[in-house]
Amino acid sequence: MKQEQAKLRIAELTEKINYYNYLYYQKDTSEISDFEFDQLLKELMTLEEQFPALSLEDSPSRRVGGTITKTFETVQHKYPMLSLSNTYSQEELRDHDKRVAKGLGDQSYEYICELKFDGVALSITYENGLLSRAVTRGDGVKGDDITNNARTIKTLPLKIKNTLDVDSVEVRGEVFMSREVFDKLNRERDDIGEARLANPRNTASGTLKMQDSSVVASRKLDCYLYAVLGENLPVKTHEEALKQLEAWHFNVSPTYKKCEHIDEVIDYIEYWETKRFELPLETDGIVVKVNSYAQQEILGSTAKSPRWAIAYKYKAENEATILNEISYQVGRTGAITPVANLEPVLLAGTTVKRASLHNANEIQRLDLRIGDTVFVEKGGEIIPKITGVDMSQRKANSQPIEFIHTCPECGTELIRKEGEANHYCPNERGCPPQIKGRVEHFIQRKAMDIDSLGERTIALLFEKDLLKTPADLYKLTYDDIHDLEGFKDLSTRNLLNGIEASKQISFDSVLFALGIRYVGKTVAEKLAQHFKSIDNLAAASFDELIDVPEIGERIAESVIEFFGDPENKILVEELKKSGLQFTMTEKEVVLESSLLNEKSFVISGVFNAFSRDEIKEKIKNNGGKVVSAISGKVNYLVAGENMGPSKLEKAQKLGVDIISEQEFLAMINNT
Numbered sequence: 001m002k003q004e005q006a007k008l009r010i011a012e013l014t015e016k017i018n019y020y021n022y023l024y025y026q027k028d029t030s031e032i033s034d035f036e037f038d039q040l041l042k043e044l045m046t047l048e049e050q051f052p053a054l055s056l057e058d059s060p061s062r063r064v065g066g067t068i069t070k071t072f073e074t075v076q077h078k079y080p081m082l083s084l085s086n087t088y089s090q091e092e093l094r095d096h097d098k099r100v101a102k103g104l105g106d107q108s109y110e111y112i113c114e115l116k117f118d119g120v121a122l123s124i125t126y127e128n129g130l131l132s133r134a135v136t137r138g139d140g141v142k143g144d145d146i147t148n149n150a151r152t153i154k155t156l157p158l159k160i161k162n163t164l165d166v167d168s169v170e171v172r173g174e175v176f177m178s179r180e181v182f183d184k185l186n187r188e189r190d191d192i193g194e195a196r197l198a199n200p201r202n203t204a205s206g207t208l209k210m211q212d213s214s215v216v217a218s219r220k221l222d223c224y225l226y227a228v229l230g231e232n233l234p235v236k237t238h239e240e241a242l243k244q245l246e247a248w249h250f251n252v253s254p255t256y257k258k259c260e261h262i263d264e265v266i267d268y269i270e271y272w273e274t275k276r277f278e279l280p281l282e283t284d285g286i287v288v289k290v291n292s293y294a295q296q297e298i299l300g301s302t303a304k305s306p307r308w309a310i311a312y313k314y315k316a317e318n319e320a321t322i323l324n325e326i327s328y329q330v331g332r333t334g335a336i337t338p339v340a341n342l343e344p345v346l347l348a349g350t351t352v353k354r355a356s357l358h359n360a361n362e363i364q365r366l367d368l369r370i371g372d373t374v375f376v377e378k379g380g381e382i383i384p385k386i387t388g389v390d391m392s393q394r395k396a397n398s399q400p401i402e403f404i405h406t407c408p409e410c411g412t413e414l415i416r417k418e419g420e421a422n423h424y425c426p427n428e429r430g431c432p433p434q435i436k437g438r439v440e441h442f443i444q445r446k447a448m449d450i451d452s453l454g455e456r457t458i459a460l461l462f463e464k465d466l467l468k469t470p471a472d473l474y475k476l477t478y479d480d481i482h483d484l485e486g487f488k489d490l491s492t493r494n495l496l497n498g499i500e501a502s503k504q505i506s507f508d509s510v511l512f513a514l515g516i517r518y519v520g521k522t523v524a525e526k527l528a529q530h531f532k533s534i535d536n537l538a539a540a541s542f543d544e545l546i547d548v549p550e551i552g553e554r555i556a557e558s559v560i561e562f563f564g565d566p567e568n569k570i571l572v573e574e575l576k577k578s579g580l581q582f583t584m585t586e587k588e589v590v591l592e593s594s595l596l597n598e599k600s601f602v603i604s605g606v607f608n609a610f611s612r613d614e615i616k617e618k619i620k621n622n623g624g625k626v627v628s629a630i631s632g633k634v635n636y637l638v639a640g641e642n643m644g645p646s647k648l649e650k651a652q653k654l655g656v657d658i659i660s661e662q663e664f665l666a667m668i669n670n671t
């Protein structure tokens with residue numbers, strides 16, 4: 001390539017990479033795969049090596065890709081947070097090993113291999129053992145202070161036993177969302193007609209930057225720690241750092257391994273290539289780090305990444321197979337989801353027969369045709385996806401796929417609302433999956449919690465014309481149920497009792513159960529707290545609705561539409577007559593924060609600043625739980641003066657963290 005051409009290409013690559021970085025780090029979206037992105041960056045670096053004169057000072061190859069946002073306080077990192085150089089080839093990994101060997105002269109060295117967790121890097125500082133600050137990587141030099149959000153991560157201790165006797169220590173790790181939590185979140189979004197989230201990494205990253213910590217807490221993020229930094233630490237190797245993190249009760253993935261030779265590293269890579277799909281989170285490769293800190297220092301870093309570490313990334317597994325047919329599913333909200341039925345193919349250890357296609361746009365984007373040879377890819381997701389078509393195999397007479405026009409369940413003509421990707425069946429009250437789906441939504445645990453009623457029973461009742469709306473549940477008689485296939489006396493009474501008990505479920509849950517589009521559990525809680533009764537809510541104007549914190553225009557419109565529908569008015573009236581709760585009772589308190597979410601406390605002794613009851617109150621108001629007896633499940637013992645020695649002894653034996661009143665108050669920012 002000539003200098004002139006190279007200059008143009010460098011400019012083009014720089015612009016592209018900056019654009020994808022912007023999407024990835026600011027908008028939490030990706031328009032291309034990581035592999036494609038890494039190829040662009042690699043091409044840029046190769047050109048810069050060939051033509052050093054063209055290499056720009058601010059080239060994306062020289063700096064960490066992320067940026068800071070304006071919504072959080074900006075904090076300077078004490079030690080820069082770098083990126084990792086990466087490779088997809090074992091050969092390049094061996095080259096890296098040779099460079100390490102050369103850099104270290106004749107010293108022998110070891111590696112620690114870890115999995116590369118696909119989440120977001122976080123730096124967390126503990127001052128005198130207490131979590132004082134958590135900062136995102138940002139641009140590597142400065143990051144966002146997201147301490148309150150980090151505090152909601154259940155496995156991240158708010159306090160560590162300061163055994164090393166240092167004032168301040170920084171730990172680093174990867175915040176992630178487990179596959180299970182991610183899938184559940186998407187099911188919940190399907191349930192209220194909300195668009196699906198793309199992947200756990202982007203979701204974790206977006207969640208960490210939310211303004212409302214209680215929403216962050218509900219998202220159940222987790223964190224694996226993999227680094228300890230600080231002055232005068234008695235830690236000399238990466239392995240010791242990991243052991244220290246374990247001793248401090250941080251969540252350390254047990255998957256790391258010490259390797260004495262690059263061949264062992266390759267074995268590790270091969271072992272985890274498919275095994276990693278059994279892990280609870282997504283991983284996209286492994287990280288190989290030189291173990292000795294002294295040797296890490298000899299090797300040093302570039303402006304962008306350390307020379308003592310490298311990431312080996314797995315290429316997503318890809319197979320070709322035939323697209324046999326497209327089928328269409330109707331969801332609870334009437335949304336139509338196309339599904340690709342494939343000629344079975346073995347992929348990453350499992351047989352794949354189906355792939356999700358999301359919506360009509362996706363079919364169009366891929367330009368799919370029946371009989372096409374398509375490429376199927378499986379990341380960590382349960383449902384694989386189609387990434388492309390092998391055009392060379394396309395049949396001459398094939399036709400573009402025409403999306404169905406009528407509902408496969410009820411025959412109604414489909415609609416597609418402006419600005420929405422999905423087609424919908426508008427026959428809300430006559431379309432069987434929508435009717436059954438509305439009842440399934442109504443009875444779920446987070447709603448009316450009628451656990452003796454399942455999908456199968458709902459279908460049976462529906463077939464017998466006994467269940468067309470949730471209100472019909474409260475009209476069911478003993479005989480109606482007893483006559484159903486599989487029901488005996490006891491199961492019939494259980495179900496009737498479950499339905500009866502649901503009449504005591506609080507208003508916010510009832511509101512969620514109604515299934516108003518975009519009104520998830522958290523939004524229902526906010527609306528219930530604010531309006532106190534269904535009548536107030538139904539009478540609220542658009543402006544009154546959007547005045548409620550966290551309630552946007554889309555939700556406001558949806559609420560107004562719901563109550564504007566006479567059928568819904570009838571439903572609410574019927575449910576009221578059946579005795580369901582449609583007002584908020586006084587004692588349902590608003591949480592001050594969720595800083596102590598899922599943490600349990602025992603309190604003992606006499607306190608200075610507050611009474612025992614006040615401390616208990618504070619724990620509950622911040623989302624924590626107060627229990628009376630010490631057990632291994634208790635997180636903290638708040639110890640006052642004159643506390644009983646047996647409690648103390650038991651807590652010590654079980655490894656329960658013992659904290660003072662001041663330490664407790666610091667946890668909830670109340671000093």
Ligand SMILES: NC(=O)c1ccc[n+]([C@@H]2O[C@H](COP(=O)([O-])OP(=O)(O)OC[C@H]3O[C@@H](n4cnc5c(N)ncnc54)[C@H](O)[C@@H]3O)[C@@H](O)[C@H]2O)c1
Nearest residue numbers: 020021024030032033034037083084114115116117121287
């Ligand atoms: N698809 C896109 O549009 C797009 C855009 C930008 C970036 N990306 C992807 O992001 C990558 C660049 O991201 P990056 O600069 O954050 O670097 P990186 O993700 O490749 O590597 C550094 C990061 O790895 C993480 N990590 C996970 N497990 C680790 C472990 N055990 N030890 C140490 N670190 C661990 C840390 O968060 C660390 O900050 C690119 O290689 C690309 O794949 C994709």
Ligand SMILES: [Zn+2]
Nearest residue numbers: 407410425431
């Ligand atoms: Zn229909």
